Amino acid sequence: xxxxxxxxxVRESLQNSFREMDISIDIIRSPQEFGDLxxxxxxxxxxxxxxxxxxxxDKICENISSGLFSxxxxxxxxYINFTLSSDAWRMFxxxxxxxxxxxxxxxxxxxxxxxxxxxxNPTGPLHVGNGxxxxxxxxxxxxxxxxxxxxxxxxYVNDAGSKMDLFAQSILYYYLLTFNKESSFPEDGYRxxxxxxxxxxIAKSFGDKFINMDRKVALSEVKKxxxxxxxxxxxxxxxxxxxxxxxxxxxxxxxESGELEETLRLFxxxxxxYEKDGAIWFKSTLFxxxxxxxxxxSTGEPTYILSDAAYxxxxxxxxxxxxxxxxxxxxxxxIVPMKALIKGMGIPDDFLEIIIYQMVHLYEDGTEVTMxxxxxxxxxxxxxxxxxxxxxxxxxxxxxxxxxxxxxDINLAKSKSMDNPIYYxxxxxxxxKGILREGDLRNISYSGAESLDLSTIQxxxxxxxxxxxxxxxxxxxxxxxxxxxxxxxxxxxxxxRKINAFYQKYRVLSPxxxxxxxxxxxxxxxxxxxxxxxxxxxxxxxRM
RNA sequence: GCGCCUAUAGCUCAACUGGAUAGAGCGACGGACUUCGGAUCCGUUGGUUGCGGGUUCGAAUCCUGCUAGGCGCGCCA
Numbered sequence: 001x002x003x004x005x006x007x008x009x010v011r012e013s014l015q016n017s018f019r020e021m022d023i024s025i026d027i028i029r030s031p032q033e034f035g036d037l038x039x040x041x042x043x044x045x046x047x048x049x050x051x052x053x054x055x056x057x058d059k060i061c062e063n064i065s066s067g068l069f070s071x072x073x074x075x076x077x078x079y080i081n082f083t084l085s086s087d088a089w090r091m092f093x094x095x096x097x098x099x100x101x102x103x104x105x106x107x108x109x110x111x112x113x114x115x116x117x118x119x120x121n122p123t124g125p126l127h128v129g130n131g132x133x134x135x136x137x138x139x140x141x142x143x144x145x146x147x148x149x150x151x152x153x154x155x156y157v158n159d160a161g162s163k164m165d166l167f168a169q170s171i172l173y174y175y176l177l178t179f180n181k182e183s184s185f186p187e188d189g190y191r192x193x194x195x196x197x198x199x200x201x202i203a204k205s206f207g208d209k210f211i212n213m214d215r216k217v218a219l220s221e222v223k224k225x226x227x228x229x230x231x232x233x234x235x236x237x238x239x240x241x242x243x244x245x246x247x248x249x250x251x252x253x254x255x256e257s258g259e260l261e262e263t264l265r266l267f268x269x270x271x272x273x274y275e276k277d278g279a280i281w282f283k284s285t286l287f288x289x290x291x292x293x294x295x296x297x298s299t300g301e302p303t304y305i306l307s308d309a310a311y312x313x314x315x316x317x318x319x320x321x322x323x324x325x326x327x328x329x330x331x332x333x334x335i336v337p338m339k340a341l342i343k344g345m346g347i348p349d350d351f352l353e354i355i356i357y358q359m360v361h362l363y364e365d366g367t368e369v370t371m372x373x374x375x376x377x378x379x380x381x382x383x384x385x386x387x388x389x390x391x392x393x394x395x396x397x398x399x400x401x402x403x404x405x406x407x408x409d410i411n412l413a414k415s416k417s418m419d420n421p422i423y424y425x426x427x428x429x430x431x432x433k434g435i436l437r438e439g440d441l442r443n444i445s446y447s448g449a450e451s452l453d454l455s456t457i458q459x460x461x462x463x464x465x466x467x468x469x470x471x472x473x474x475x476x477x478x479x480x481x482x483x484x485x486x487x488x489x490x491x492x493x494x495x496x497r498k499i500n501a502f503y504q505k506y507r508v509l510s511p512x513x514x515x516x517x518x519x520x521x522x523x524x525x526x527x528x529x530x531x532x533x534x535x536x537x538x539x540x541x542x543r544m
Numbered sequence: 545g546c547g548c549c550u551a552u553a554g555c556u557c558a559a560c561u562g563g564a565u566a567g568a569g570c571g572a573c574g575g576a577c578u579u580c581g582g583a584u585c586c587g588u589u590g591g592u593u594g595c596g597g598g599u600u601c602g603a604a605u606c607c608u609g610c611u612a613g614g615c616g617c618g619c620c621a
Contacts, residue, residue: 028560040563046601053601076564077601121621161621188620279619290546290617297619304621332548333616358549359615399557403549405614407556419556419570423583431581438580471560478560490558493568504576504585522580544583 001104002092003027003473006068006082010039013063018056021045027474029467032460034075035083036467042078053078084467086454092470093449096524101531104476106148112319113149115141117326118238119156122230123167124373125194126237126381128408129328129360134243134381135397135537136357137326139485142535147480149322152246156311159227160251161304166190168223172210174199175222179208192376194233198226237382242390242537254310260302263310263345264295272344282309287340308334309341316347324353324483332356355483357402364410379410387414391538395422398536401486421493426541428496429529432522433542435508439519444509446519456517461505465498469524472532492532499525 007025014021023044030038042057049056057074064072070085096103117137120130137153145151158164170189174196176182202210202225210218231248238245254260264280267273272283278298282305285292295306315323327334335354342352362369362379371378384393396413399421400406439445457466472495479487508518533540 026560026563028563031564034564038564043563043601079564158621163621166620277619281619294619299619301619303619305619308621329549329615331616331621334621335548356549356615361614401558404557405550421569424569427581427583431584435580442580475560482561484560486558487560490568491560497568500584501586503580504582507580509580544581 001095001473002068002088002470003477005091006037006066006088009064009066009068010041010060010080013060013065014041014045016063017059018045018049021048029471030079030081034079035071035073035081036463037084037471038079038081040079042074042080046078084470088470089454089457089466090449090452093452093520093524096469096527097449100527101534103527104146104473104531106146108150109148111149111321113144113151113322113324114154114315114320115144115151115324115326116154116156116315118243119158120234121158121161121163121167122227122234123163123190124192124230125233127371127378128362128381128384129371131241131381131384131393132357132360132397132406133326133328134238134241135394136355136402136485137324138243139398139488139536140324140326140355140483142537143476143480143485143488146476146535152320153244154247154249155245157231157248157250157252158304160255160307164223164227165219167195167226168219170195171199171202171222171226172215172219175202175210178203179211181211188374190373190376192373192378195376198229201229202226233382237380237385240385240390241381242394249311249314251307251311254307254314259310259314260307263313264302264306266313266345267295267309270344282341282344284337284340284344287343289336289340293337293340305337305341308338309345312338312342312347312352313345316345316351321351322353323351324355326355326357329356329358353483355402358405360406360408362408362410369410379408379413384413388420391426392420392422394537395420395425395489398486398489401484421489422538423544425489425492425496425529425533425538427544428499429526429533429540430542430544431503432499432526432529435522436526437542439509442509444515444519446523447516449520452516452520453513454517456514457521459506461498461502462518462521465502465521465525468495468498469521469528472528476535488532488536492529492536495525495528495532499529 006027010025014025023041025039025041027037027039030036042053042060045056046053054074054077057078057080061072061074061080068085068088069082071083073081075081115137118126118130118134120126141151141153166186166189169186170191173183173185173189178200202222210222267282272286273295274281274283279294280296281292282295283292293305294303296302312323338354339352343349362371369377388396457463472491475487475491479485502521506518508515508522530540
């Protein structure tokens with residue numbers, strides 16, 4: 001790929017000028033008057049050598065010999081500016097045309113990489129907050145996959161803890177109520193409408209069979225049925241949202257397989273556990289936690305700390321060497337304990353990375369609505385998708401960086417007048433397709449980059465478009481490196497803007513020497529847009 | 545009290561992780577097609593980057609002291 005080649009060329013000349021300098025090369029876009037691209041490498045070298053950046057830039061430039069650039073210059077404090085040559089353009093276009101949709105896909109690095117996300121308890125339907133986690137994980141997995149990782153997406157189903165018991169008790173309460181039997185409602189139980197729906201569904205399908213049953217047995221049955229229904233609903237929402245998982249991992253399977261005990265033994269064999277007040281503790285303070293954590297309660301019940309340890313140990317055993325967990329900010333407090341567990345098990349530090357996304361706040365009629373499964377007040381992901389459509393919903397979440405708080409206005413979402421650039425993107429793609437359709441009617445076709453006269457591409461709009469297309473490679477690198485999925489729609493919109501500026505000003509299908517060059521730009525834009533749409537998981541339309 | 549996130553144009557958000565004159569959309573105002581899709585394009589307007597210090601060639605970004613909001617700090621997950 002072209003940016004990769006540019007970096008290699010800069011690196012070579014850097015090391016020719018300054019032996020032993022091994023720093024990663026940055027390539028950024030230049031302001032218009034300074035060419036197409038530039039690097040700030042001289043500043044980095046200047047810091048190390050304590051010499052003026054301008055001198056260093058000059059020295060590096062002396063050693064750059066590359067057909068990729070038609071001109072190289074040094075400006076002000078020490079930038080090196082590059083103007084791309086027509087050879088560079090041709091290389092880019094040829095490779096893009098040859099590889100098509102696979103252009104940005106790097107060779108496999110053999111590393112198994114797991115992205116775990118959403119992982120909401122199956123005690124209720126997904127809400128809009130889960131949608132945020134869903135989009136972050138989904139797009140991140142797409143980005144990492146292009147970077148050459150062998151990526152798997154996983155949903156961890158927390159179906160073993162006390163929340164599930166509470167869930168079952170809540171359902172049973174409403175179930176009994178449908179038969180006019182009063183029972184005590186569990187403390188902090190779930191009161192959402194969906195609980196009542198499940199209860200009445202069970203009453204319809206199973207009749208009164210749970211009324212006289214032993215309460216323990218009834219609860220376990222009801223839990224199983226309710227869980228299935230909830231997971232079905234979650235799966236459907238995710239499917240409607242275009243989010244796909246390779247694997248659904250059940251917490252309960254850790255109990256059944258004996259891995260929970262295995263993990264406990266693992267800890268007991270280290271000096272990092274002790275017993276106190278009848279409970280088994282993990283000395284996580286040894287690993288920079290501020291308090292120790294309970295692995296097994298005094299009742300003998302394991303805590304989620306132990307099952308999370310077992311779960312991550314399982315990931316390690318399955319052969320993943322890099323794992324990203326995507327969590328909502330309400331789980332922030334669990335990061336330090338989780339990392340302590342990893343260290344405590346002797347797994348390398350860089351195994352686990354945790355991405356936190358900030359809370360989604362719901363507003364309706366100008367006031368904040370608290371989202372809670374316990375009180376049953378929330379706006380579901382399903383509702384959002386139904387109101388605004390899958391693609392608009394995806395882009396809506398995608399546009400905010402994970403660490404900003406997201407204010408979600410229900411009225412705005414329902415009005416469908418959401419300020420959403422999804423239509424701009426789709427329109428851009430469709431109108432380019434329109435050119436090709438029209439070209440077919442007029443028997444005009446693009447002849448390919450090899451035989452192209454690139455000297456006809458001269459105007460500012462065309463040049464900027466070409467550079468934008470070329471720079472997408474580096475934008476994808478940065479987004480993947482930073483785990484910053486929100487960058488994708490931003491630079492895609494930026495690209496679309498360049499396309500539209502070009503489209504508006506020049507006729508592509510007007511016979512003349514410029515025509516093939518412009519067709520090359522249209523063709524390349526379509527390929528790149530298509531790839532970016534796929535990464536974001538939004539549909540391409542030929543007509544709107 | 546401690547930890548993390550946030551504070552940038554009237555509003556919603558960016559800023560390639562320390563890079564060039566802080567940018568987009570929406571809003572407001574003014575322009576552009578007899579043509580391949582006007583769901584478009586071009587221009588104007590709009591800023592003490594929450595406040596005060598510091599670090600250096602260079603700070604929205606880093607260090608420090610504040611202010612305001614959010615989240616977390618269980619033998620809950």
